Amino acid sequence: MPLYAVLTGLILGGVIMAIAKYNPFAAYAALFSGAFGSPTAIGNTLAGAVPLILAGLGIAVAFRTGLFNIGAEGQYWVGAMAAVWVGYHFPTMPWIVHVPLALGAAMLAGGIWGGVIPGLAKAFVGAHEVITTMMMSYIAILIAHFMVENGPMMAPGYVPQSPTVAASATLPPILPAVFLNSNLSDGFFIAVAAIVVVHIVLFHTTLGYKLRAVGFNARAARYAGMNVPLYTVLALGVSGVLAGLAGGVQLLGVDFQLTDTFQSGYGYTAIVVALLARNNPIGIFFASVFFAALSAGSQIMQINAGVSANMTDVITGIIIFFVATDRLYGYWSQKMRPHRPSSTAAIISGKGESPQ
Amino acid sequence: MNFWLQIFANPELYAATLAMATPIALAAVGGTFSERTGVVNIAMEGIMLVGAFFGVMVAAATHSAWLGMFGGVIAGGLMALALAWPAIRLQSDQVVVGMALNVFAGGLTAFLLNTVYGYNGTPTSTPSLPIVTLPWISNIPFIGQVIGQHDVVVYLMFLFVILGHFTLFHTNLGLRMRAVGEHPEAAETVGISVVKIRYLGVMIGGMLSGLAGVYLSLGMLSSFDVNMTNGRGFIALAAMIFGKWTPFGAFGAALLFGFATALSISLQGSGVSANLIGILPYALTIIALTGLIGRSRPPAADGLPYVATK
Numbered sequence A: 001m002p003l004y005a006v007l008t009g010l011i012l013g014g015v016i017m018a019i020a021k022y023n024p025f026a027a028y029a030a031l032f033s034g035a036f037g038s039p040t041a042i043g044n045t046l047a048g049a050v051p052l053i054l055a056g057l058g059i060a061v062a063f064r065t066g067l068f069n070i071g072a073e074g075q076y077w078v079g080a081m082a083a084v085w086v087g088y089h090f091p092t093m094p095w096i097v098h099v100p101l102a103l104g105a106a107m108l109a110g111g112i113w114g115g116v117i118p119g120l121a122k123a124f125v126g127a128h129e130v131i132t133t134m135m136m137s138y139i140a141i142l143i144a145h146f147m148v149e150n151g152p153m154m155a156p157g158y159v160p161q162s163p164t165v166a167a168s169a170t171l172p173p174i175l176p177a178v179f180l181n182s183n184l185s186d187g188f189f190i191a192v193a194a195i196v197v198v199h200i201v202l203f204h205t206t207l208g209y210k211l212r213a214v215g216f217n218a219r220a221a222r223y224a225g226m227n228v229p230l231y232t233v234l235a236l237g238v239s240g241v242l243a244g245l246a247g248g249v250q251l252l253g254v255d256f257q258l259t260d261t262f263q264s265g266y267g268y269t270a271i272v273v274a275l276l277a278r279n280n281p282i283g284i285f286f287a288s289v290f291f292a293a294l295s296a297g298s299q300i301m302q303i304n305a306g307v308s309a310n311m312t313d314v315i316t317g318i319i320i321f322f323v324a325t326d327r328l329y330g331y332w333s334q335k336m337r338p339h340r341p342s343s344t345a346a347i348i349s350g351k352g353e354s355p356q
Numbered sequence B: 001m002n003f004w005l006q007i008f009a010n011p012e013l014y015a016a017t018l019a020m021a022t023p024i025a026l027a028a029v030g031g032t033f034s035e036r037t038g039v040v041n042i043a044m045e046g047i048m049l050v051g052a053f054f055g056v057m058v059a060a061a062t063h064s065a066w067l068g069m070f071g072g073v074i075a076g077g078l079m080a081l082a083l084a085w086p087a088i089r090l091q092s093d094q095v096v097v098g099m100a101l102n103v104f105a106g107g108l109t110a111f112l113l114n115t116v117y118g119y120n121g122t123p124t125s126t127p128s129l130p131i132v133t134l135p136w137i138s139n140i141p142f143i144g145q146v147i148g149q150h151d152v153v154v155y156l157m158f159l160f161v162i163l164g165h166f167t168l169f170h171t172n173l174g175l176r177m178r179a180v181g182e183h184p185e186a187a188e189t190v191g192i193s194v195v196k197i198r199y200l201g202v203m204i205g206g207m208l209s210g211l212a213g214v215y216l217s218l219g220m221l222s223s224f225d226v227n228m229t230n231g232r233g234f235i236a237l238a239a240m241i242f243g244k245w246t247p248f249g250a251f252g253a254a255l256l257f258g259f260a261t262a263l264s265i266s267l268q269g270s271g272v273s274a275n276l277i278g279i280l281p282y283a284l285t286i287i288a289l290t291g292l293i294g295r296s297r298p299p300a301a302d303g304l305p306y307v308a309t310k
Helices: A002-019 A024-036 A039-064 A072-089 A095-125 A129-149 A187-204 A206-216 A218-223 A228-255 A266-276 A281-305 A311-324 A343-348 B002-008 B011-036 B044-062 B065-089 B094-120 B143-147 B152-170 B172-182 B184-189 B194-220 B232-242 B247-266 B274-278 B280-289
Strands: B131-133 B149-151
Touching: A002 A024, A002 A266, A002 A281, A002 A311, A024 A039, A024 A281, A039 A072, A039 A187, A039 A206, A039 A228, A039 A266, A039 A281, A072 A095, A072 A129, A072 A228, A072 A266, A095 A129, A095 A228, A095 B280, A129 B232, A129 B274, A129 B280, A187 A206, A187 A228, A187 A281, A206 A218, A206 A228, A218 A228, A228 A266, A266 A281, A266 A311, A266 B094, A281 A311, A311 B065, A311 B094, B011 B044, B011 B143, B011 B149, B011 B152, B011 B172, B011 B194, B011 B232, B011 B247, B044 B065, B044 B094, B044 B194, B044 B232, B065 B094, B065 B194, B131 B152, B143 B149, B149 B152, B149 B194, B152 B172, B152 B194, B152 B247, B172 B184, B172 B194, B184 B194, B194 B232, B232 B247, B232 B280, B247 B274, B247 B280, B274 B280
Parallel strands: none
Antiparallel strands: B131 B149
16 A cells, blocks of 8 residues: 555656656656665665664654654754764764764663653653654754754854764764765664664564554553553653664764754654554665655756756655545545544554564 | 843834734634644644745735735645545544645645746745734834734734634534534534534634735745745644633734744844744643643544544
8 A cells, every 4th residue: 555655646746747847757767866876876865764764663663552753853853962962072982882872872862852751741641742742852953953053062163063073983884985975874784773673572572562552452451451651651762762863873974963954854754654664664664765765866856857856845745645545545436335444543553464 | 130121121022922923823723723623733834834835926926915815825725625635534644644734835835936936936026915004003102012013914813813712612603613523423413514514624724824824925024935934833733732722722822932932033142042942832832731730631532533423
């Protein structure tokens, strides 16, 4: 079903381009070459997939537990803030200690921001996590801007930016001789490792079983003696940890300093990634590469085919719309049959497909 | 001390508060209508953007700001239809559809701006909505300076807040809307069409959000800029919750949030961070939701798809 959503998005995007008197085939060809046309392009596409994979995994864990973490963007910023602080604060530290320390700080910050506060609010007073994570996300981004514009993280001078992290806190590039000047760093291996870990935890441990049980039917899980508030906090916490890690990896692998224009939007795209992948960790890899390719290729599409790069947002919007409305495909043919429960609700709670 | 007195005694601050609160209040009252009938609407941001763009597009083409306003409101209503149909007919997840509309609207308006108008932006000849000066009131000292002279949409906003309250709480239709949002099965049993009422609620919401967008593009300015709503749709969402899903509450919250924005503008260059003041709306919303200053509770059937039982 997600493939249909992707195809529908690409086709309708093409129709819109054709109406605007562009050649959609030329546009998609430019987009493809911008994303995969050279080793550098491939490196940048994979690099763009890294934060999407990490944040997308986090959102998927929350979805599997029946929770919608819409604030991954803020958790990503908080993670980046923590990582940059550790990164520039200790100029002399061995690499083997410095990088894990900075990434650990990023994960902790993201976990507290996304998990502990909205998780406790959800578990104990029933505040809906969609609203609390969204609001926390805006607060995080404003704090980050404050930090580098006129706050304690501003580097000396007048430019709104933080100091650059020490060399000992950077993630080295992968095969710089092959992926010339691309942003691909060791963060890619961290993302792949995270896929494996999340997959094992979700489907091969008691913890994962319990998280999914809560997501499948919280009331039944409670009657079965599971501590639902605990798993709510835990799921949102893990979700925040992964989004925070995404911010940390992006900062230590690509940007090295925090600025107002720090690559953002990954936290929102990651929601689309999780939806499209139906919360399957391996599917998240491919969905992330797809959206990273859209983003990387959009610039070349603008330059070579003259189509505004924002066209990819139009396509993304259409894809999410059709993922959410996948009942549409059976709407006309099954109009006579009795209704079945919302399939998007099923995707969100992980009921949509059998785990392995 | 003198510094703060100077800022707080300036009527400009309160006039700006009203101007800043207007788009938030309009969208928040609209969202209240949508959610009171049971459809979660996080798409206010995207609907505002579409309203803002098509408002300018129609105004520039027809050389009439009034027709532009009309166009923006209709565009907002059509966008809302794209939320209403899947939410009501397909039992889709309303939050996900709302998110799709926000991404789509951001991309579409930016794409159209580039494609239709190129890099120079919308035409400088675009008319803007008239500024109204209230007779008598504008001559009263201080109060006249605060409420006496504003863009016409500001006064429309007052009208819609009052009309919204009256409709929701003092008419048969409002009672039906609230019944559908609280207990659709019971409403259906007494002969109310859940589907029709929900369509109506979402459409009212979309048109008011569209008007909020028109105010940004044709009221405050006479042009459209990429992502010019700048998160106001989400602040409206916060205002709706903070206002406990009532029009007067939403208006009060919008005033508070508008005040925060106006204050941060008047504090520019004074060393007080606008970013930190900007946190206020979001922090207050979390506080409201966690019950520290009176619990804010959504309509019982908010966000739940309704499946008619034959």
